[in-house]
Amino acid sequence: MSLLSNYLSVRKFSETICEPLQIEDYVVQPIEDVSPPKWHLGHTAWFFETFILKPNLIAYREFDPNYNYVFNSYYETVGARVIRTDRGNLSRPTVEDVYKYRAYVDEAMESFLCREPEESVKELLILGLNHEQQHQELLRYDIKYILGHNPLFPAYADEHIEQDLKVEDQVWLKVDAGVYEIGHEGNDFCFDNELGRHKVYLADFEISTSLVSNAEYLEFIEDKGYQDFKHWHAEAWDWVNTNKITAPLYWHFVDEEWLRYDLAGGLKPLKLEDAVTHISFYEAAAFASWKGMRLPTEFEWEIAAQKLDWGKLWEWTESSYLPYPGFSKAPGAIGEYNGKFMVSQKVLRGASVATSPNHKRLTYRNFFYPGLRWHYNGLRLSK
Amino acid sequence: MSLLSNYLSVRKFSETICEPLQIEDYVVQPIEDVSPPKWHLGHTAWFFETFILKPNLIAYREFDPNYNYVFNSYYETVGARVIRTDRGNLSRPTVEDVYKYRAYVDEAMESFLCREPEESVKELLILGLNHEQQHQELLRYDIKYILGHNPLFPAYADEHIEQDLKVEDQVWLKVDAGVYEIGHEGNDFCFDNELGRHKVYLADFEISTSLVSNAEYLEFIEDKGYQDFKHWHAEAWDWVNTNKITAPLYWHFVDEEWLRYDLAGGLKPLKLEDAVTHISFYEAAAFASWKGMRLPTEFEWEIAAQKLDWGKLWEWTESSYLPYPGFSKAPGAIGEYNGKFMVSQKVLRGASVATSPNHKRLTYRNFFYPGLRWHYNGLRLSK
Amino acid sequence: MSLLSNYLSVRKFSETICEPLQIEDYVVQPIEDVSPPKWHLGHTAWFFETFILKPNLIAYREFDPNYNYVFNSYYETVGARVIRTDRGNLSRPTVEDVYKYRAYVDEAMESFLCREPEESVKELLILGLNHEQQHQELLRYDIKYILGHNPLFPAYADEHIEQDLKVEDQVWLKVDAGVYEIGHEGNDFCFDNELGRHKVYLADFEISTSLVSNAEYLEFIEDKGYQDFKHWHAEAWDWVNTNKITAPLYWHFVDEEWLRYDLAGGLKPLKLEDAVTHISFYEAAAFASWKGMRLPTEFEWEIAAQKLDWGKLWEWTESSYLPYPGFSKAPGAIGEYNGKFMVSQKVLRGASVATSPNHKRLTYRNFFYPGLRWHYNGLRLSK
Amino acid sequence: MSLLSNYLSVRKFSETICEPLQIEDYVVQPIEDVSPPKWHLGHTAWFFETFILKPNLIAYREFDPNYNYVFNSYYETVGARVIRTDRGNLSRPTVEDVYKYRAYVDEAMESFLCREPEESVKELLILGLNHEQQHQELLRYDIKYILGHNPLFPAYADEHIEQDLKVEDQVWLKVDAGVYEIGHEGNDFCFDNELGRHKVYLADFEISTSLVSNAEYLEFIEDKGYQDFKHWHAEAWDWVNTNKITAPLYWHFVDEEWLRYDLAGGLKPLKLEDAVTHISFYEAAAFASWKGMRLPTEFEWEIAAQKLDWGKLWEWTESSYLPYPGFSKAPGAIGEYNGKFMVSQKVLRGASVATSPNHKRLTYRNFFYPGLRWHYNGLRLSK
Known part of the structure; x- marks a missing residue:
């Protein structure tokens, strides 16, 4: 599988996991360890924007400078971040905004990956994909927690893991x-x-x-x-x-x-x-x-x-x-x-x-x- | 103004206040004192369902028995309630569900108000309307808090109070x-x-x-x-x-x-x-x-x-x-x-x-x- | 009763209340509201030293400059103080030191009260005596708490209030x-x-x-x-x-x-x-x-x-x-x-x-x- | 060295460490990790009373049944204990009582050790001595903490470790x-x-x-x-x-x-x-x-x-x-x-x-x- 198609397939899978969700399910953070699903989606896009696009794609224009503040997780090197317990207090960016952000980053990544990147960037990219896969697994945990602690015990999907x-x-x-x-x-x-x-x-x-x-x-x-x-x-x-x-x-x-x-x-x-x-x-x-x-x-x-x-x-x-x-x-x-x-x-x-x-x-x-x-x-x- | 038109106008106004919101804005509870807007909308409907419809409209069928648990605020008499700090952890019922709940209650109230209710019920109804107006004011406070504490400082509306x-x-x-x-x-x-x-x-x-x-x-x-x-x-x-x-x-x-x-x-x-x-x-x-x-x-x-x-x-x-x-x-x-x-x-x-x-x-x-x-x-x- | 004999009688009464105590009873602070008895004894002496002796007795030499830090209660005007929850962590000054401090202050007060003080100082002195009486009542509460929450339920005295x-x-x-x-x-x-x-x-x-x-x-x-x-x-x-x-x-x-x-x-x-x-x-x-x-x-x-x-x-x-x-x-x-x-x-x-x-x-x-x-x-x- | 003289020398050393203390220093617990010195002295005596004397010395009469409650540390098997953060709230037993308790236990142990105990008891005794030595080291830490966090910075001793x-x-x-x-x-x-x-x-x-x-x-x-x-x-x-x-x-x-x-x-x-x-x-x-x-x-x-x-x-x-x-x-x-x-x-x-x-x-x-x-x-x- 080419790097690009690998990239696109990993990126798509995060969204597939979230498909059964209602917009409201993307927003809440019932305990500190659980992050809102929209945060995972934004944070994994932010990773590629911050570590691949901004340093390597000269003409790249950040989607929104505030997102660095909102979607950084714990990289102290990169600057201030929303403290972890606050993630569930943020109604904006909306879920729609986050999907737009992902599409924007993906489009830029597609352009960027037209040419074979140099080795060190390629390594970072592969790290980014593994990073996104880790968040996919966390998404599974967090979605279960959000639905499984709701007094209505709503379904995620009829067929499931x-x-x-x-x-x-x-x-x-x-x-x-x-x-x-x-x-x-x-x-x-x-x-x-x-x-x-x-x-x-x-x-x-x-x-x-x-x-x-x-x-x-x-x-x-x-x-x-x-x-x-x-x-x-x-x-x-x-x-x-x-x-x-x-x-x-x-x-x-x-x-x-x-x-x-x-x-x-x-x-x-x-x-x-x-x-x-x-x-x-x-x-x-x-x-x-x-x-x-x-x-x-x-x-x-x-x-x-x-x-x-x-x-x-x-x-x-x-x-x-x-x-x-x-x-x-x-x-x-x-x-x-x-x-x-x-x-x-x-x-x-x-x-x-x-x-x-x-x-x-x-x-x-x-x-x-x-x-x-x-x-x-x-x-x-x-x- | 008739009791019914008064009822409908008060009920409508709660929804008017929420009109500029995104779905995500309805869900969060950044501090204990602030309730999610969808909770206010559900709770005020619950008040009419619990104190007017269930005791007085013989054939009335509850919208969803779980809602009593979700939308009671602090009426210990009425049973267990979601503890206050948990309101912002509930992604369900969705905003759409809550609006359906309101429409359902309003329709039942319209039938109920065809006939002039007895005095004690009328008093309770007027209390219910004043109660909803108090929550309308709280909605104003809570919406401001939710938007005004978001790092993106989103707008509520161009014209405002x-x-x-x-x-x-x-x-x-x-x-x-x-x-x-x-x-x-x-x-x-x-x-x-x-x-x-x-x-x-x-x-x-x-x-x-x-x-x-x-x-x-x-x-x-x-x-x-x-x-x-x-x-x-x-x-x-x-x-x-x-x-x-x-x-x-x-x-x-x-x-x-x-x-x-x-x-x-x-x-x-x-x-x-x-x-x-x-x-x-x-x-x-x-x-x-x-x-x-x-x-x-x-x-x-x-x-x-x-x-x-x-x-x-x-x-x-x-x-x-x-x-x-x-x-x-x-x-x-x-x-x-x-x-x-x-x-x-x-x-x-x-x-x-x-x-x-x-x-x-x-x-x-x-x-x-x-x-x-x-x-x-x-x-x-x-x- | 003369001002001096009134002073001496009030001061003596604080010590009478503490007479049945063991040294260990003077030291502990089981909850924030309760102060160690030795702290009450020191603090009431500090009041006279700080508000009467230091400003009015020209040749007065402070007993120990650190005591201001230890025995101030909440007079922000007078400077830093041991935070309230820390009072029970202080083994020093010892009970014996505190009694010496009281005797030192009382001796200085006796000299000072040889001459009739001016009206404003007299008022402060009477305030100080009423202040000490308030602490006498607190001493009663605090001693009861200390003994009454000890698993051995020790006696205060056979005859009591x-x-x-x-x-x-x-x-x-x-x-x-x-x-x-x-x-x-x-x-x-x-x-x-x-x-x-x-x-x-x-x-x-x-x-x-x-x-x-x-x-x-x-x-x-x-x-x-x-x-x-x-x-x-x-x-x-x-x-x-x-x-x-x-x-x-x-x-x-x-x-x-x-x-x-x-x-x-x-x-x-x-x-x-x-x-x-x-x-x-x-x-x-x-x-x-x-x-x-x-x-x-x-x-x-x-x-x-x-x-x-x-x-x-x-x-x-x-x-x-x-x-x-x-x-x-x-x-x-x-x-x-x-x-x-x-x-x-x-x-x-x-x-x-x-x-x-x-x-x-x-x-x-x-x-x-x-x-x-x-x-x-x-x-x-x-x- | 005989078992008895070993026992007596270890037991003595705990008291030697505490010799420079004022009574008040034995009582306080400034943080949860630090125990009051009198508690260490009592707890180590309790160990010998509970694990050696009570099961093995038929005619042994407990010093005070309440002490089990006061001096147990964390042996859940042995029953309820004063919760750790409460140790500094106990003014009784007094320091003098604790030393009497130690003397009482030591006297009983001397009688007991007249005859060579059986192997399993000897092992327990040696464990008890090693246990006491561990508390001796903790005593060193805790005494330093108590004195070193007092705003008067009192001395422990001129010659020290x-x-x-x-x-x-x-x-x-x-x-x-x-x-x-x-x-x-x-x-x-x-x-x-x-x-x-x-x-x-x-x-x-x-x-x-x-x-x-x-x-x-x-x-x-x-x-x-x-x-x-x-x-x-x-x-x-x-x-x-x-x-x-x-x-x-x-x-x-x-x-x-x-x-x-x-x-x-x-x-x-x-x-x-x-x-x-x-x-x-x-x-x-x-x-x-x-x-x-x-x-x-x-x-x-x-x-x-x-x-x-x-x-x-x-x-x-x-x-x-x-x-x-x-x-x-x-x-x-x-x-x-x-x-x-x-x-x-x-x-x-x-x-x-x-x-x-x-x-x-x-x-x-x-x-x-x-x-x-x-x-x-x-x-x-x-x-």
């Missing part, structure tokens, strides 16, 4: 102790945090071939797992009690039955055979402790996954998100991409049903704070 | 000491908090015939009034410092010049001859103290206003919002209307350019917490 | 409508907020000759008064729910019985015949509403109290704390005494068992925020 | 790549988190033989390191700005000079040749980034430290505090000791001048949240 989360039968895969190689290899795109390729020593371990199911997780709930501090980290126990957590996100106990919000609309009975999802690291670790097992490290995961079927849900690991040996940040704004988050977060490995096509990689390192759970995550046991 | 705020020349009106009568008299509609009519003793006082102007207020700013604790109540001084307040709401100091957000779009130079507005009680009291004067009480105001020109801006008074002698709450949900707010708030008297037609009364008692200032208020000196 | 709170039989006193005079008259000391003497018009009213008893208040509790929003102001209802309030402060429901902390140590059964105390204005108003009655205004109280027995507990009134007609602040730091608190607080009238001798006056206006209840307050019904 | 923090000349130690063994070995006491001994692969690295000095850190400050987001993690940058951090804890910029609080009393000029201390992980990492270097991992540290001089300050590492392979918690309350903190914290290695004698170990893993800095920590560069 959650229809195939069934868990396979469990087998234990054994991996032998030894020195293994970790991290991205080769010339394909990867994020800076997947480099450099390096050796780790792993002790013997066993890992489950399947994700934990709703049925298994329900046993934990029914065994009063949420009421027994023994299974929980100290800060997790505070989190459970402060937030009165008693089940995964989107679960509702109605008339003695567990229901969950369904993207096809309304609350539906839990599918016991599906993989459990929308749990925090705290819950994943508490469940594992209750089972007398543990989560794999990200290194164990990367080695074992070569022989596993993976990719329906991001899998919480025991590993903290830290730099690999020899890690170095790129200079300038792009250098803010990953390194500055390398404290206090946990690594998730794999991919999910919400991950965009061609955005899946064995060495991919996703990361979230341990108390978050609005993303499509799950849990695989190790021992 | 702030174009005639010019202040008259100041004269001091003297009022003699004596026993005066306060409160509503006669059979016209009034709120319960304007009753009962009662006597108060007033000492001699003088009151200005004009509101304080931007020019005068600017002197206070330039004399460092915001930096001198002497003029401020203790809790006001905390408010100034915690919120870093240095000027009225909507004022911006740009390139050595004071600008203010303009409903016609953008930031425009301050009109010095206009009445100062969008100040808190704290600021009004501090300004009066700096002048060596004071605010009138609501009783002084009500007596003096018989000889004053008033009504461009709600005027802060020194009075706290308390029950008049003999005040009693109506039974049921309607009784929650006023009495439960009679603590910690200050009274404002008069009316404003945002007040709906026919919703102005000498005895009207408006009330806000002393730190609020997004409403159209102002200040008249007394001594 | 709460032993005589029995309520008399209830009779209704009728007062006729008319114009009455309010406020302090004559040359005795009063606070600026009791001036100027002025006329008010009062409608007919009736007022109870007795305070509400624990027995009556218990009926309110048992009738589920704390669970019925109808009786509560809107902000009171939030207060009840946020703080999970179900009874007056210091009450504990243990083994199906209501107990209360006893200054003689431990938890003891409630005395049903005693006046109810340690309730907020919110609770007082809710109780009155449940009874179908109301609280008196401070003006009604001042007129009626001429024929009532009063003074065991400060009585919540319906009145907000506002300036009397013609009120003006004194210049300088002393002017910060009262006026700056005249917003958002409620007036209490009377006096309490914790009030110091000779510090009781018909026209005295005490004031607290409506949600506070650690002071000795109570409730008298009106209708 | 900070007098020998001079940094050596810097040399770079090279370590070759390879598989190394990590974790405690042998039969001596260690905490559960130092087990099990396991292999790690390390790439080549270099590590400084000396800690970073105040002089070097000052360069970072003067190069505006605290104002340049580039060096900081995203959450660190929020921390710097929210808390307005501009230098290590206890540093004050007075009259154009950097001073620091001195345990001998008052503020003294910074000793440039001393190791920098009282910095957060965030600051350590930002400094390293500014230098173009990094912090060592705890594994690199443990291998390199065999050839390094270490022990004046706890050294921040890049490693998160996670379980070693095969880690398992002890059953019961003792199992809450370490495992439940294994999320969101960073590892520090080494020991400090505040560490108690015989409480220093190459494999010791200390851990704190990345934003804390009241402990004696420092920084060693790696590359």
Whole structure:
């Protein structure tokens, strides 16, 4: 696929995800972690405008100078930004304006991509596309949160990504102790945090071939797992009690039955055979402790996954998100991409049903704070 | 005007106010005090559905049972409600749905009003219309807040209510000491908090015939009034410092010049001859103290206003919002209307350019917490 | 009594109140409103040092220049102060140091008072003594809070001020409508907020000759008064729910019985015949509403109290704390005494068992925020 | 040394540390992380009473049943506890009571230790002594915080532990790549988190033989390191700005000079040749980034430290505090000791001048949240 057609196809996909939305759905920000869908659409356009068009297309005229202020996310290098909790207070630019902005940027990009760009720009462009794919996945999470927390429980679409989360039968895969190689290899795109390729020593371990199911997780709930501090980290126990957590996100106990919000609309009975999802690291670790097992490290995961079927849900690991040996940040704004988050977060490995096509990689390192759970995550046991 | 045509004209006016809005503007709630415009539109329809149609129109079928949950404001009698800070997180019902809801309720009301309702229902209906007019004024405040806090400073309309705020020349009106009568008299509609009519003793006082102007207020700013604790109540001084307040709401100091957000779009130079507005009680009291004067009480105001020109801006008074002698709450949900707010708030008297037609009364008692200032208020000196 | 002996007797009484304390009791600040006893002792000495000795005794040498920083309360005129929530973090100066400071100041005051001071200084001195008496009453509240919130429920003293709170039989006193005079008259000391003497018009009213008893208040509790929003102001209802309030402060429901902390140590059964105390204005108003009655205004109280027995507990009134007609602040730091608190607080009238001798006056206006209840307050019904 | 004499000497040392304190210093809790010294003294006694005496000494009579409530720290197994932020609100038990409690427990322990206890009790006892030594170090931190944040800057003692923090000349130690063994070995006491001994692969690295000095850190400050987001993690940058951090804890910029609080009393000029201390992980990492270097991992540290001089300050590492392979918690309350903190914290290695004698170990893993800095920590560069 040419760079241009790749560009156009990625850009189009963001809009496809938003197609089922009403204008109002694009605007709200029910919690700080969730961004309004129109913000994602604007921000990803802003990325190309700011890092590709403005520095490289001499005659390029900015769509609207105020948009820099509105659509910057966290690139301190680039200047003041709307603070994150304010995103949901902005009724303007309208959704229509944002789509015009995207079309404007895309048209300029089309002109720009008539000629083969130089290597460094091409790299930035590919980064921009991967960046947009990450926001596509966030769009999935955020749209679900917006609809799934509305008291009317509106539908996203009849056909949707959650229809195939069934868990396979469990087998234990054994991996032998030894020195293994970790991290991205080769010339394909990867994020800076997947480099450099390096050796780790792993002790013997066993890992489950399947994700934990709703049925298994329900046993934990029914065994009063949420009421027994023994299974929980100290800060997790505070989190459970402060937030009165008693089940995964989107679960509702109605008339003695567990229901969950369904993207096809309304609350539906839990599918016991599906993989459990929308749990925090705290819950994943508490469940594992209750089972007398543990989560794999990200290194164990990367080695074992070569022989596993993976990719329906991001899998919480025991590993903290830290730099690999020899890690170095790129200079300038792009250098803010990953390194500055390398404290206090946990690594998730794999991919999910919400991950965009061609955005899946064995060495991919996703990361979230341990108390978050609005993303499509799950849990695989190790021992 | 017949009850029906009165009903239809009031109902229509809420929609007229919202006509210049984009769909997105209907949805957001930038601060707790501001409600999304679509919420005002839904809530005022809900009032008629809940208090008139459901109890009195036998065959009436609720538009949507979930709307009770979404559009109740604070009537604890009527059941659970969306907590106030959550209103801006609701993308559904959509704006279109809300307009359908209004049309549905209006059609049912038209049928209902074919026959003359009994007296108690008529009273409730008139209360409902006054209630909607109060929300019309809140709509004005909230729309201004939403647009005036957007970094793009979008226009509401070319012609708008702030174009005639010019202040008259100041004269001091003297009022003699004596026993005066306060409160509503006669059979016209009034709120319960304007009753009962009662006597108060007033000492001699003088009151200005004009509101304080931007020019005068600017002197206070330039004399460092915001930096001198002497003029401020203790809790006001905390408010100034915690919120870093240095000027009225909507004022911006740009390139050595004071600008203010303009409903016609953008930031425009301050009109010095206009009445100062969008100040808190704290600021009004501090300004009066700096002048060596004071605010009138609501009783002084009500007596003096018989000889004053008033009504461009709600005027802060020194009075706290308390029950008049003999005040009693109506039974049921309607009784929650006023009495439960009679603590910690200050009274404002008069009316404003945002007040709906026919919703102005000498005895009207408006009330806000002393730190609020997004409403159209102002200040008249007394001594 | 001479000025000097009056001075010495007031000063001594502060120390008498603290006599039963352990050193540790002097230090802690369990909530923002409560100050450490050693702080009260230091602050009242600081008042005489700062306003009498430093300006008037030429050769006076400050005890310790840092004490100005530590013991100023809220006199912005006098400079930076330890912020209020930090008072309980200061282990130094020690209790012994504070007593030395008091002795040092008292010795200097003795020299100073050998000669009759000029009139303006005398006035300041009398203000200082009244100020210290106010802190004596606060000491009573704060010591009770410190001991009564300790899980060991230690004793203050076997004989104490709460032993005589029995309520008399209830009779209704009728007062006729008319114009009455309010406020302090004559040359005795009063606070600026009791001036100027002025006329008010009062409608007919009736007022109870007795305070509400624990027995009556218990009926309110048992009738589920704390669970019925109808009786509560809107902000009171939030207060009840946020703080999970179900009874007056210091009450504990243990083994199906209501107990209360006893200054003689431990938890003891409630005395049903005693006046109810340690309730907020919110609770007082809710109780009155449940009874179908109301609280008196401070003006009604001042007129009626001429024929009532009063003074065991400060009585919540319906009145907000506002300036009397013609009120003006004194210049300088002393002017910060009262006026700056005249917003958002409620007036209490009377006096309490914790009030110091000779510090009781018909026209005295005490004031607290409506949600506070650690002071000795109570409730008298009106209708 | 016999078990008993070891017991008595450890117990004595806690009291020796507190000897210079005034009673008031034992009581306060200026921030949540700091506990009142009397609480440490009581809590360490409670440990022996609860885990040794009550289960093993048949005739043992509890000193005071309420003390369990007051002195439990975080052992959920053992029952309700005073919530952590309330510790500074408790004036009782008094300091004298706490010393009596210690004497009572020590006497009972002396009787108990007349006979050789069985192995499992002996292990618990040794854990108790190590636990007390940890609290001895915390006492050092907390006492410094209490005195060093008092506006009078009182002295702890003329001779004190900070007098020998001079940094050596810097040399770079090279370590070759390879598989190394990590974790405690042998039969001596260690905490559960130092087990099990396991292999790690390390790439080549270099590590400084000396800690970073105040002089070097000052360069970072003067190069505006605290104002340049580039060096900081995203959450660190929020921390710097929210808390307005501009230098290590206890540093004050007075009259154009950097001073620091001195345990001998008052503020003294910074000793440039001393190791920098009282910095957060965030600051350590930002400094390293500014230098173009990094912090060592705890594994690199443990291998390199065999050839390094270490022990004046706890050294921040890049490693998160996670379980070693095969880690398992002890059953019961003792199992809450370490495992439940294994999320969101960073590892520090080494020991400090505040560490108690015989409480220093190459494999010791200390851990704190990345934003804390009241402990004696420092920084060693790696590359």
